[in-house]
Amino acid sequence: MFLGPGLKRDLSIETKGLRRLFKGIPGKGDVVALDQVDLEVYDDEIFGLLGPNGAGKTTLIKILSTLLLPTQGEARIKGLDVVKQAPQIRRMINLVSGGETPGYGILSVKENLWFFSQLYGLPRDFAKDRITKLVDQLELQDYLNTRMAKLSTGYKQRLNLARGFVNDPALLFLDEPTLGLDVISARHLRTLVKGWIKTGGKTVLLTTHYMAEADQMCDRVGIINHGKILACDTPQRLKTKVAGGATWKIEITPNLSQPESVKSVQGVLGLSQNDNIETGITTLKLVLEDESVMSDLLSKIRDNGCKVLNMGKSEPTLEDVYISLVGTGLEE
């Protein structure tokens, strides 16, 4: 959303110089989970943090949701300090972690949701209405009185998501919410979140390592690696930035025996490699400074003993952005 000059949108999340260390394995140094993170997320925004495993996504969410203290720097939620004003923050937030199924197995879907509605002090009838609504939205109606332990993984995660909405938080943290979710449940979740943000005055901070999810859902995306935010903008603008370079797709067979040798060609900004086991074809995605490196590149590919089957310029995707910033693809 573009707002004219002078119209500043309300900041929902703000971090300054945020740093978090963890004690590493004895003998080795501390692990830097977050390093000088400066972040601004606004009201009415779905903000995505995209990064590989171990990038620091969960650590950031834990700090913002008052579960973990920063080692250095500042973090504010709606202007409130996460260290000193945690109690005021907690009424406004909720957190859903994908792959986890918090709840009591012997209690029903309804009972689990009711428990949390009461932890947030919701009035009786109000809580009942909200639970009914959430259960409808997540298509859990048929399981209302089913014990949580009896639910399939997908439905457990739907319940987990419903729990996240139970206090209608101003700020919802979704930590890899579609991790391990079936396609239908994942689609459900995305629709629900996108619909919810439209109700106004809400903010979603979502972490993911799925490119398409970030691209499709998020108003803005921050790319994070090794605890550092490398770039932060709308998916469209991020793509336009890399499009200044050239993004190429090259199909080869067999795969590269020494990908490093290709990556180190002068002018190659990043490379990802996807093998299709069925066809034996490997797709290389390359982000290049400009096209002049192409001949060097192709000869290096041949040095690897590979045959080029097909090649062409491709529309830049978020993946290309990622490759150009991090140097490798996400799946590696």
Added chain:
Amino acid sequence: MAVADFVKSARESFRVGWKIESNWTDPVLFATYQIIRPLASLLIVAFIVIIGASVSAAGSLFYNQYLAWLIVGTAFYAYVLQAMLGMSLLVFIDRNRYEILKNIYISPGTLHPYIIGRGLVSVVNGTISVVLTLLFSEAIFNGVLHMNIPLNLLGVNLFMLIPAVILGIIGLLAIGYMLCALSIVANRMEFILGDSVSGIFFLLGGVIFPISLLPGPVQAISNVLPVTYFLNTVRESFGLLPVSNYTSDLALLGVTTLVALALGILVFRGAEQRARKLGLFDRKSEY
């Protein structure tokens, strides 16, 4: 947090705890935990005493008096056992098995109303054990064995008993609070925490023998435990200890309970700070 909201959260935590912990639906489990276990431990001690009495054969009046003292002590010890074991494992189970601790922690009341609500489940379970143990003892020793033990259940002074039980429960919940706090930060200690603390109270709180039999320095420890004064005031309510000590014992119960509360709050704050520093609210144990 507003008091009304706190009460709401605590009440719902109690309900949930009740559904999870109580074994009503399984009569065998119910009997095992609420009746057989407390009764078994009582009977073991009681029969040792009875055998002792028959061997020494002297002063059966004294032994009957002691037996009543023992029954009341063991019965009310159920409160200690339930609270210590229940509350020391609460965090462990909800963090590891139900993965729910961090979600409770980031709710407005953090863990406070939840711990109190769950602690009250132990209190109700304790009450059931106490009542059943007293009734069964009366039935066995006086009804079946005709031993004429001075255990007058109807003659108990409720005006003395109720304040003693209420204060005692508050003291125990305060200690349980401390155990919760410790188990948040404890590493691989959760399982012995409840057992060791309830064990210490069993030995030093005057459950099965008077603390005057303990060596001097150990008695000093007994004298600062709320459990000691809890059992004293309870026995005084049953007329099994001199009633004249009731007021001072109740005052000491109040003081030690207050100290336990203050300590509980301090320990909890420290543990919470440490847990936020190290990220322990969602720690997954390696075992």
